[in-house]
Amino acid sequence: MTSAQAREGAVALVTGASRGIGLAVARALAKCGHRLVMTAREPDALEAAVAALRAEGAQAVGCPGGVADSGRARAAVDLATSEFGRLDVLVNNAATNAPYGALMDVDLTRWRAAFTVNVESALHLTQLAWRAWMREHGGAVVNICSEGASHVGPNVGAYGTSKAALLHLTAQLAGELAPLVRVNSVSPGLIRTEMARFVWEGAEEQLAASLPLARIGEPEDVARAVTWLASDAAEWVTGTDVLVDGGTSVRAAAGGTAPYAVHERLRAAAPREP
Template sequence: MTTPDTGRVALITGGSRGIGYGIARALVARGDRVCITGRNEESLKEAVDALGPERAMGVAGKARDEAHQAEVVERVMDAWGRVDHLVNNAGTNPVFGPIAELDLDVARKVFETNVVSALGFAQRTWAAWQREHGGTIVNVASIAGVSASPFVGAYGISKAAMINLTLQLAQEMAPGVRVNALAPAVVKTKFAVALYEGREEEAVRRYPLGRLGLPEDIGGAAAFLTSDDSQWITGQTLVMDGGLFLNAGVA
């Protein structure tokens, strides 16, 4: 079967594996072209090869590096002349422990990568294409941003900031650009492996739907929020938790 061609282009940060790659796969499958970013050039090349070089390209670099942000948007515009969808998925969580003892330099790194880089990419895609032509932005947040998140507090605070950034951008960029966020619970990725490895059966008991999330779950939601089927939705955060919050407060 021939893959359709929507003529649309998506830029997905942190797209070489995990949730970002799951989103890239979903958008390529429906006919978009995608540019994915990541820090590891080899992983990025493998992802592009798997997605199909005719529909995908990769640009290696650190999301918080402004020169990298500029290069990515420039290369997308040079290659395809447009950037309809931005998915801010790049993130880091380099520390595990109480926030009262958090090294402030680590906190700054978390915010630079998880929040400031998302704003930077949004500003650049807005200036390059979306201000004049419209489009969508999807920010990948986390349920850690809508609840207390013991031992990953800096990550949780940064994801709460991402949710508010979503509101600010949605208000400012309307009506041409719709901006929404996804807030997943634990998804089975290398990034989250410490949260379930060796005790997945125990972790799953907390989820009414009986399993942890998969990258394709998030990919499907991102595909919806970047499609015309969601054209009356903006400024929203979709919690994707397998029913986890249904058990809040249950002994």
């Protein structure tokens, strides 16, 4: 099988789906034939995203709530089975890039909160999906990591460490849940979304010049990798990470002499706190 087409009647749960990469993933999965449960914390934005996908012909429902709220995580999985009767695909996409700054100054309460959202919630939702559907019927889990999981950068130590933990969690779960459930991750480089706006806004030319593939990423670049991993086209793929980074990791061999502009921006700018 080579296409990313969904199995007949398949259902996908996408966290953090009201905008950015999560919304692009939800839209792409719907185009492949999945029915959708979408989550995010802000209910109006989530409802607008659900309505937009429905207007495009998708069967989608929203379940407002944060992934760190165990009751809301359970509600999202319950909604998949009560509304659609199954849960084939889980995309753990929601994350936070706070706290920002040097690790010696990091507030440990905020560090723990980041790990709860970025790591623990992915485990919890996988447990819930496994118990609700996947341990009997199989499925696929895709975790959205980051290229920052594999190398260090200024001011993003908490985020990068949590994403490295998510990368390890992906591999561990892949081993534990095989052969019924495949677990993989996608690691985006710099993507044009709200979360990364503080990096790319006003600096696109400089950023593009420092990347081998000469542009920053779009949410759809990530979504295409996710739909492949979620589908039977990747039926012999588990425990792996797909880097979607415009060649960031190979830039040293690409002949570029410009300094890595993403790190320059991370040094100079700071994100809006969520």
